[in-house]
Amino acid sequence: MTPLRTTEPPDGLGVDDTAASGAGAAAPPAARPRRRFPTHLIVFIVPAAAIYTIFMVYPLLDSLRLSMFAPRDGVQTFVGLDNFVHLLTDDLLSEAFWNAVWNNLVFFAVHFVVQNPIGLLLAALLATPTLRGRGTYRTLLFLPTTLSVVIVGFIWQLIISPVWGFVDTPLLGQSSTALVTLALMSVWQYVGIPMILFYAVLISIPDELTEAATVDGASAWTTFWRVKFPLILPTVGIVSVVTYVANMNAFDLIYTVKGALAGPDFASDIMGTLFFRTFFGFQLQQGSSTMGATVATMMFLLILAGVLLYFYGWQRRVESYQL
Amino acid sequence: MSNRLGRLAPAVGAVLVLAACGESVDPRQETDAGADAETGGDGGQVTLVMESWRNDDLAIWEDVILPAFHDQHPDIRVTFQPTAPDEYDAALDAKLSGGTAGDLITCRPFDVSLRLYEDGHLAPLTDLPGMDAFGDVARAAWSTDDGSESFCVPMASVIHGFLYNVEIFDELGLTPPETEEQFHQVLDTIAADGTYAPLVMGTADQWEAATMGLQNIGPNYWNGEQGRQALIAGTERFDDEQYVAAFTELASWAEYLPDGYQSLTYPDSQNMFTLGRGAIFPAGSWEIALFNQQADFEMGAFAPPLPEGQDACYISDHTDIGIGMNAATEHPEEARTFLEWTTTAEFADLYANALPGFFPMSDHDVEVDDPLAQEFLSWRDRCESTIRNSYQILSRGEPNLENQLWDLSAQVLNGTVQPQEAAAQAQAGLDRWYEPQQ
Structure with missing residues (x-):
């Protein structure tokens, strides 16, 4: 000092x-x-x-x-x-808007139920005391996070392409599968983030706690859920809210893979792509900076609502333990 | 320690702000200067920057077209500065509003450029010497609705048709079809053989379905200009039978497309065709240059096959590229000099041969050497030319007809919308905002 x-x-x-x-x-x-x-x-x-x-x-x-x-x-x-009234009442715009909101929530839900549990599982496995080559695994699992979205989109597009890749079904071409496929591509890329956050908490749990549980006759399973998990719980909340904010702002992967029209038939259109088209225009559609700002404001309000819900509904109630 | 870091932070911040404001240096400018050394020492030289979405053409502009201009005008240096095609409009808009756009602007046809002109970003060019080399149809894409003012020099049009792999046609004993019946026989033969995809196109990017699908074969159904003008005038409707028939013919392509075509992107189809895995490619003439490079087999082209009982043929000869002047340029005289040069026969000849598949619209006689480009160009003599029907006026409202046709054509091919329903939806879109159709 x-x-x-x-x-x-x-x-x-x-x-x-x-x-x-x-x-x-x-x-x-x-x-x-x-x-x-x-x-x-x-x-x-x-x-x-x-x-x-x-x-x-x-x-x-x-x-x-x-x-x-x-x-x-x-x-x-x-x-x-007026812009907000127009956005929410005009049959064309409101349909596009609610479709984007819904798709965005699905996009987030896939991350929430797939990315975070897998992240937790990987972190728990990484934190196993007997694991060898931990550094290597940690690096490999975190590596995709550092890749450019363009590369991730391109590689996965090739892997699941019916022409060049291994999958016969046009996963990215059907309205029923496109959005979930894109979400899973994004999960693959970003699973390293929750993993590293959970891992940091797991390794900071003092051995005395787990040893005491073992002495009391708790199995590894019980130790995890009764001793470690309650200690991770605050981090689960933070990871969730970070996932929410990041996904409600998502744009790049979908734009890279599906373009601004986010097809087929807007099945993968999320608020980011809707905003892009509204603000900048697309092909012969002319952009409107004011209506674009309206969409952006709605995005902001939705994200704000989610974050507030987290602060008042979760963070104030969850118990944090001083280790 | 912490205090020192604290004092460092504003400096870092300032550096970041400066870095964000600065323009990165384009390394191409270096090579460009080297290519034309005789003007290197000239202190009075004016540099003009040309905005474009044709990043594929960078080498052609820098090595062929611009050096020819620089030779005649050593005091002017033009730099070709392309942006990715799907970002061009948004980027150009932002640059024009921010006052950082180049001096010369490559113009999209119709409303995009018209709006730039109305907003005062494009300078009027009605009185530019040499503009009389262009006919009304060519100028229409870059003129006000009443045709009185022009704001871009028409540069090139593209023609739609079909490219085919001559080796596969020879192997299977096929000849290029002239009627739709023959077209389907050809497709059936290739499909029965099973080695090649009969038609190479995907619907993932949507625009091919509309541009190379519907707008390619459509003019034969709606009688080209006549139908296009009738839609604008409101005397024909998009749910009339000729439009339903065009969608129906398009829908029949689905069984001939490669497996999983729903997720096939445009580059995927280009690669499939040039690798010899497919027989016929619904194309625009702009593919010629790239395909000549990539395909190691002979290619042929045929015009959109005629529907049953029709004699007159119509082709989509779409006015695609123009070039105009940024109204805020600091060098209007030099920019006009360059634009005037683009109206000459010399430019038309250079351009047409450097970029086979982009056809000049001036009335100069231009010899095109490339046989494929010649084939496309020959259709102008025997067929009526028209442009894509969604481009003029009809894409001004919400929903915009062009984007709607992308979506509907892709869905018709995917089988998720029936042709009848697609035509009805397109009409419903027009009904919503276009007065003559209401």
Whole structure:
């Protein structure tokens, strides 16, 4: 730790006039440390806050603002919530929107029920004390996460292609299978994330706890569910909410594999691709930045609702143990 | 330690901001400068950047077309700067609004460019010397609805038809079909033989089903321009029998497509055909250059086969590429000089032969050397030309007819929508917003 500098208070920052002026030197020494503004806090906070504000908060607020405007005679005019009403009541748009929301929820559900349990299983296996070559497995299992989505999409498209690959059924070409297939491709890629998070918690569980359980006659199965799992539970919540946010924002894999029209017949259309088409337009369809911002705002609200549900419904109730 | 890091962070932040603002240097500009050394030392040289979605043509522009222009105009240097085709429109839009777009803009046909013109991003070119080399049909794609103002120089059109593998046809004793009946006999023969996929096309990317399927064979059903204009005028409807018949013929292709065609992408089909695994490829003439490179067998082409009892043939001779000028360019004089050059016979000749399959629309006499391109071009003499019926005006509303036709054609081939139903849905889409159809 570097000691804090005690000289040169910054001009005027949070320091009252008398202290900052020449009279400051004459002020009672005892009061000084208390009144001094903690400069280092600014130094720590400002860079992150500035970058976050410029690249996250400002664009977000601006897109919220944009969603309440619409072009009228070539001029962007404030229209209040008209865009939202249009999005939710227009038969074409609302059908596309709810289809995208539903597909997005399915996309998330597949991750939730496949990726996270597999991640947990792999983490539990990796944490087995008798396992050899742990580092190798860990690296191999985590590797797909670091690959580009374009590569993952391309490789899997070839593997399951009826022409070049091993599967005769056109999995990506049927509306009944396309979305789930895409979700599983994404699961394959990202299973390393929950695995590594669970693994980090599992190896931090003190041996005394598991040894005590063993001495009490608990089997490995019982030890896992009665001792380890309750300790993992807070992480399960975090992994779930991270999965939710990432999947509701998903776009790249589907765009790479199926294009912006997310076929067949919009069976793999999620909110990201719907937003892309609405905002930028597609082929002869012309983009609308205001309607696009409306879709983006709805995405934001849905994600916000999910995250709030997690905070109030889960995180406040789940018990965390201090190990 | 922590204090030092703290002071470093704003610096890192500033660097990131600067990096985000900077433009990366295109390495091609280096090689370009080297290729034409005689102008290298000229301080008064003006550089024009040309936006395009034809990234396949990069080498042709840089090695063939642009050097010819640079020779005549050493004070102007044009840089070809393509974007991926499906990102072009969005990227160009963003660049034009942000003021960072190139000086020369490659124009999509009809509404996309018309909107750019109306928004003031494209400069008017009605009075550009040399524009009289183009007929009304060629100019229509880049003119205002009343035809009074033009804003892009028509560069090329593409013609639809079918490419076939001559070796497979010889092996099975087949001749190119002229009528739909013969077409189906040919397909049946190839299917019975079982070695090759009779028709190579997939529906995963959707657009091929509409562009190489429906818009390829369709003009024979709706009588080309006559039907296209009638749809716009509202005197014909998309659920009329000729459109249902076109969809029905398209649906009949399904049994001849490769197994699992529902997930076959466009590059998949291109590879299948050029590897000799399929016999017939519903094509656009733009495939010629690539296929000539990739296929090691002889290829032939035939025009869309005629439906029963029809004598007149119609082809889709679609106005596809134009070139215009960014209204905000700093070098309007130089940009106009280049555009004027694109109206000349010299350019038409260079372009047509460098890019066989893209046919100039000017009335200059151009000799095309490539035999396949010649075959496509010869159909202009005996058939009536038309363009894709969804491009002019009919894709302005929601739902947009072009996107709808992609979806419907793909679904007709997938068997998830019946031809009758597809035609009805397309009409319902038009009913929703297009007044003459209501």
